[in-house]
Amino acid sequence: QVQLVESGGGVVQPGGSLRLSCAASASISRIIDMAWYRQTPANQREPVAHITSGGFTSYADSVKGRFTISRDYAKNTAYLQMNSLMPEDTAIYLCKVITPQTDYWGQGTQVTVSS
Numbered sequence: 003q004v005q006l007v008e009s010g011g012g013v014v015q016p017g018g019s020l021r022l023s024c025a026a027s028a029s030i031s032r033i034i035d036m037a038w039y040r041q042t043p044a045n046q047r048e049p050v051a052h053i054t055s056g057g058f059t060s061y062a063d064s065v066k067g068r069f070t071i072s073r074d075y076a077k078n079t080a081y082l083q084m085n086s087l088m089p090e091d092t093a094i095y096l097c098k099v100i101t102p103q104t105d106y107w108g109q110g111t112q113v114t115v116s117s
Contacts, residue, residue, distance in 0.1 A: 007025045007108065010082075010111060014087055021084070022038070022113075026106070033101055036080040038052075038080070039098060040095045051071035064090075
């Protein structure tokens with residue numbers, strides 16, 4: 003069964019840090035790119051970070067310098083290290099996996115930044 007499992011979300015104070023994980027099941031073969039998106043309270047889905055099969059990374063302007071995406075190829079897992087979190091980072095964070103055949107989405111993990 004194809005599965006993406008995200009973890010690491012929670013409630014954190016402004017300025018705090020969280021590390022999200024996205025583990026893809028072994029049934030997802032030939033993963034090309036992995037990415038993180040977020041669904042805001044206004045119900046808008048926006049890209050956050052992207053990492054290619056070659057390890058090249060890109061970020062939304064709003065998170066550059068604060069978030070870092072990485073990837074463990076052996077474990078089919080992507081990570082999102084989030085530092086200096088701000089209330090506007092509050093959202094459901096979703097993982098996306100891109101293969102030659104199709105894209106897969108996870109269910110999301112809630113991140114709330116609040117004092």
